[in-house]
Amino acid sequence: MNKWFILLLIVCSLSLTTSCSISDVNHQEKPSNSLNSQKNSITLDSNSVQSNDFVLRMISTKDEYIVGEKVELYAALEYVGQQAEITITHAASPIGISLHENNSNIGFGYVMDQPLISTILKQGSAFQQEYKFSGISFDGSNKEYKELYNQLADGHFPEGEYVMTAKANFTDITSDLREDYEMQVSTSFRVVQ
Template sequence: MDEVIILRKLFFLSCCLLILSACVPNKKVDFDPASPLPPAEAKVQKSDFIYKLSTEKDVYDTFGETAIFAELTYVGEMDSIDIYHAASPFYFPLEERTHGIEIDYPMNEPLIMTTLKKDESLRQKYNFAGGYSDQDEATYVEFVKMLMNEGFPEGEYIIHGSAEFKTTALPEATDDKSFNLKADIGFTVVEPFSR
């Protein structure tokens, strides 16, 4: 009888720990300062689709305008193809590695259809879409507020971009109808040089 009570208590404690670990935001990342940033442009192809992620510069001034773009191009045999996606097929999760912060890229998820014409790129500019909650650490909240209101502060950034879409409106898409093309790019933000 005592063994049953002990097992129930252990089960209860295990469940509590699992719930607590799910509630704690995991926004910090570790990095090797000697490792180089990814290049300023990356391209990946899967089947008849090419996904390109790029930034026009390797280095930007703090809180200045950035030029980061995602492109998706259909290169198959048909004149055009319909793709189905959330509010956009492009995701731009962000990592700032000197502060060890990761920011997701939340998006509304209606089912939207876009027609891609052969060899014509669908292009979208990066816009910040992250957020925070009252459970996040103060340093994370302050960093996100800065990104939302002012732009990129000094640091080393990696965009873990992806293009996610299907070529069918059916929810149970097979592997040849569901696409998740991923690429990383990097850039640095520095204080502008003044004389």
């Protein structure tokens, strides 16, 4: 009986410790009237979204590329508010970019270090993040995946229809009310023979 009681105590303690840790990691201070999440964002056009004083864009320099041609993609986060500059905090970058190839239904995410970095955004001047293949995927089992992975890792986009998604996660720490932002926007392009 004593053994079971001690085991139950240990399991309950671990359970409480784990749930508190996860809760603390995910805790974000948000004012109750804050309009800073994706659901309250305004879509400016198909490749950009605005949330309060911030605009996130996902840009491909062309809608269609030829196999072997350099594909130029980047995301831009711009502060469009009234102040000359503001300070945001974020992980290694305020923007992460993922890739999905529609024909094969294969997607590649991104991994980001989680230090707390601050960046000053000046009014009208965008922070830009160029797309670089990360190789992070949840499906590495089939031949088609391996072929696509190897080509993208070598910097070559094979024939296909692609969707790039930029996700911005950052906190505006300029005012006394720290506001957390989560924004997302996508763009698509084709690579043809």
